[in-house]
Amino acid sequence: xxxxxxxxxxxxxxxxxxxxxxxxxxxxxATFVVCLMLYxxxxxxxxxxxxxxxxxxxxxxxxxxxxxxxxIGMTFVILSGGIDLSVGxxxxxxxxxxxxxxxxxxxxxxxxxITLPVFHPLVAIGxxxxxxxFLGLIQGVLxxxxxxxxFLVTLAGMFFIHGLAQVISLSSIGIEHPLLDKLSDFAIxxxxxxxxxxxxxxxxxxxxxxxxxxYTKFGRTIYAIGGNEQSAILMGLPVARxxxxxxxxxxxxxxxxxxxxxxxxxxxxxxxxLGLELDTIAAVVIGGxxxxxxxxxxxxxxxxxxxxxxIQAAIIFQGTLSSSWARIMIGALLFVxxxxxxxxxxxxxx
Amino acid sequence: xxxxxxILLQAxxxxxxxxxxxxxxxxxxxxxxxxxxxLMGENGAGKSTLIKVLTGFYPxxxxxxxxxxKEIRPKTPAHAQQLGISTVYQEVNLIPTLTVAENIYxxxxxxxxxxxxxxxxxxxxxxxxSRLNLHIDVKRDLGSYSIAIQQMVAIARAVDVKxxxxxxxxxxxxLDSGEVQQLFxxxxxxxxxxxxxxxxxxxxxQIYEISDRITVLRNxxxxxxxxxxxLPRVELITKMMGRELATxxxxxxxxxxxxxxxxxxxxxxKRLGKRNAIEPFxxxxxxxxxxxxxxxxxxGRTETARLLFGxxxxxxxxxxxxxxxxxxxxxxxxxxxxxxFCSEDRKAQGIIPDLTVRENVILALQASKGWLRFFSRRKxxxxxxxxxxxxxxxxxxxxxxxxxxxxGNQQKxxxxxxxxxxxxxxxxxxxxRGIDVGAKADIQKLILSLCQQGKAVMFISSELEEVVRCxxxxxxxxxxxKVRELTGAEINEHNIxxxxxxxxx
Numbered sequence: 030x031x032x033x034x035x036x037x038x039x040x041x042x043x044x045x046x047x048x049x050x051x052x053x054x055x056x057x058x059a060t061f062v063v064c065l066m067l068y069x070x071x072x073x074x075x076x077x078x079x080x081x082x083x084x085x086x087x088x089x090x091x092x093x094x095x096x097x098x099x100x101i102g103m104t105f106v107i108l109s110g111g112i113d114l115s116v117g118x119x120x121x122x123x124x125x126x127x128x129x130x131x132x133x134x135x136x137x138x139x140x141x142x143i144t145l146p147v148f149h150p151l152v153a154i155g156x157x158x159x160x161x162x163f164l165g166l167i168q169g170v171l172x173x174x175x176x177x178x179x180f181l182v183t184l185a186g187m188f189f190i191h192g193l194a195q196v197i198s199l200s201s202i203g204i205e206h207p208l209l210d211k212l213s214d215f216a217i218x219x220x221x222x223x224x225x226x227x228x229x230x231x232x233x234x235x236x237x238x239x240x241x242x243x244y245t246k247f248g249r250t251i252y253a254i255g256g257n258e259q260s261a262i263l264m265g266l267p268v269a270r271x272x273x274x275x276x277x278x279x280x281x282x283x284x285x286x287x288x289x290x291x292x293x294x295x296x297x298x299x300x301x302x303l304g305l306e307l308d309t310i311a312a313v314v315i316g317g318x319x320x321x322x323x324x325x326x327x328x329x330x331x332x333x334x335x336x337x338x339x340i341q342a343a344i345i346f347q348g349t350l351s352s353s354w355a356r357i358m359i360g361a362l363l364f365v366x367x368x369x370x371x372x373x374x375x376x377x378x379x
Numbered sequence: 380x381x382x383x384x385x386i387l388l389q390a391x392x393x394x395x396x397x398x399x400x401x402x403x404x405x406x407x408x409x410x411x412x413x414x415x416x417x418l419m420g421e422n423g424a425g426k427s428t429l430i431k432v433l434t435g436f437y438p439x440x441x442x443x444x445x446x447x448x449k450e451i452r453p454k455t456p457a458h459a460q461q462l463g464i465s466t467v468y469q470e471v472n473l474i475p476t477l478t479v480a481e482n483i484y485x486x487x488x489x490x491x492x493x494x495x496x497x498x499x500x501x502x503x504x505x506x507x508x509s510r511l512n513l514h515i516d517v518k519r520d521l522g523s524y525s526i527a528i529q530q531m532v533a534i535a536r537a538v539d540v541k542x543x544x545x546x547x548x549x550x551x552x553x554l555d556s557g558e559v560q561q562l563f564x565x566x567x568x569x570x571x572x573x574x575x576x577x578x579x580x581x582x583x584x585q586i587y588e589i590s591d592r593i594t595v596l597r598n599x600x601x602x603x604x605x606x607x608x609x610l611p612r613v614e615l616i617t618k619m620m621g622r623e624l625a626t627x628x629x630x631x632x633x634x635x636x637x638x639x640x641x642x643x644x645x646x647x648x649k650r651l652g653k654r655n656a657i658e659p660f661x662x663x664x665x666x667x668x669x670x671x672x673x674x675x676x677x678x679g680r681t682e683t684a685r686l687l688f689g690x691x692x693x694x695x696x697x698x699x700x701x702x703x704x705x706x707x708x709x710x711x712x713x714x715x716x717x718x719x720f721c722s723e724d725r726k727a728q729g730i731i732p733d734l735t736v737r738e739n740v741i742l743a744l745q746a747s748k749g750w751l752r753f754f755s756r757r758k759x760x761x762x763x764x765x766x767x768x769x770x771x772x773x774x775x776x777x778x779x780x781x782x783x784x785x786x787g788n789q790q791k792x793x794x795x796x797x798x799x800x801x802x803x804x805x806x807x808x809x810x811x812r813g814i815d816v817g818a819k820a821d822i823q824k825l826i827l828s829l830c831q832q833g834k835a836v837m838f839i840s841s842e843l844e845e846v847v848r849c850x851x852x853x854x855x856x857x858x859x860x861k862v863r864e865l866t867g868a869e870i871n872e873h874n875i876x877x878x879x880x881x882x883x884x
Binding site for chain 1: 468473475
């Protein structure tokens, strides 16, 4: 015991090479291996159906761009040791809000009939993003300053936001605008395939999120809070401010997911994205982020979303399996990953 | 070292009130540059409160604090840090999942237009650690290092904030003696650089080794400030306790009963062992006797206790209870047979912080009676009050949350929980760690009174003196093996240490 301790104190680092496998990298590595194996297996099994192609690969991101965006926000929340259950209903809410702002109907408030003007889609999107961030911020404030459990606050937020969406409209509202046509036609060709607007938004947000998590004080404070909140406070980090901002950020990301959802569906739907919070949490956990916070990465979450997409796409390509099999596989993977995390964290402690 | 050292921090008539308690009553305190100033007092004397007021954890209710002659009013620990007062606590308050380097610079990372410069940060961290003569890989996560190293990282962080005053709040509680020396070397180095250090510890030897000056608090009041070299130990203890030491020094040894061998054993372990925990051993526990377990940290003391209490399953040997072979596969079995186990880590495995003293006392008793059996509130309060009185527990009443009590008093509540079950064999694993002299004496007295009632006690402690004073028989462990059993006149510190130190056998 003493000998070992002394060695740790006096001996210079024994391993000269620079990139050593560290315990905290194992979950990410596991995610990467699983992702690669799934993709390879699907490509071999579905080689006759053209699964192995760039356009299919890009479609992984376009089909699930709203899931990916939401999962990035969720990663920050989970890294800090929290949870955000309101993200699913936020998608429905923002999509319906955008659609309604672009297609207003007269409504009565306190016996006055109010008619809003028709808003330009960019204005509608701006309003929706601000509303989403604001709703996230409010939840953050409740969690931080009233010391309430994130699970409960965001559960309430989930019902509240879903209700708001239903008040705006129970039925779906279509959207049309020349600008949206242009956005939809916009494509950057890459070889035989092309990258479109949802993928670009996802890529920009993902890169920014990686930067934020690795290279900013805000990002590192999130990790510190998740590692040990009490210590983070005693170390003089701006814990309160950061925690509130995390939920605002998650609100923003899921609102952006709602924007992409509305653009993809050409409509707003108050029921859109319902239950997506659980898929999001699954993607984050499969991505190697510890549910108790402190360990994990945005890159992992992107791989997690990719894994979910590969499973879904492979089952669609296969053709005869029902989509329930996607759920079964994701469920099984989740089991594997939470067991892996348990083993790793208990070994790190001993 | 002398009175000419300039005063760095001066607290004048600092007062702190808690509901119903005056935690600090117009206390004066000063820390000088280039000095180690020990803050001494029993549990509840106000040491922690004073430190928390100095570091901005609590606002003060009265008085003045001057730092370098200017009045300060720290609002948060972060604010106190900016002012130059840094604190390292007993529990390492860092982030185990981040690297050593990041832990040192978290919140103060070198940046370039808001972008953290990781290479520079790692290099700075290496320099900061080597200033403390520590050469470790700063890119590994903190959690992979021992507590001692983590504590030194905490010091490196504290010092690197350009601290003027460093407060070390019981930093040595979980360190072994080699690590303590390493820590002291760092403290001396910092002292020579002109830093003021406030040092809180329960270990008198350490206080006398490292401190220049001692301030004693008692019941929230200042007893006095003394130069360490002018204050004999006995006097220091007398000042801390406010009573004569004699009351607990004598009266203990007399009870060492010599006829305990005649009493039948309650429990016998025969070649009991578990791989990677403790080598097979024989052990007898007899009625009316205190069996001491002595050995260094990690020698297998706790492991032995866990086997006897059914927490871990032995893979060799057997246990006989009252002469019959017994299978103990869970603590519930042990409790059903009238055993009790007061664990070492009272924070993690013992107390439930938000429950009241009453509820914490009643817990095990309720469990043993079954959760459906109703236990009247009046009876609960009676029982709790009985133990508050009998064990001298300092609490406002039975319905105070246990987290509001000091460590020693929490320990007593934990003891009360087991005593309420009226066990015939009680295992006490480090019951006196981190608690003050008075509470220690109370617990030692309790152990002896249990024996007089014919109960058996297994007493585990790192303080040899305590083991010697309380035990009728001492089993000495070394490197996960029981190496010797001492009885009667053989029991003294010299014999135990010689046994532990011997390298053969």
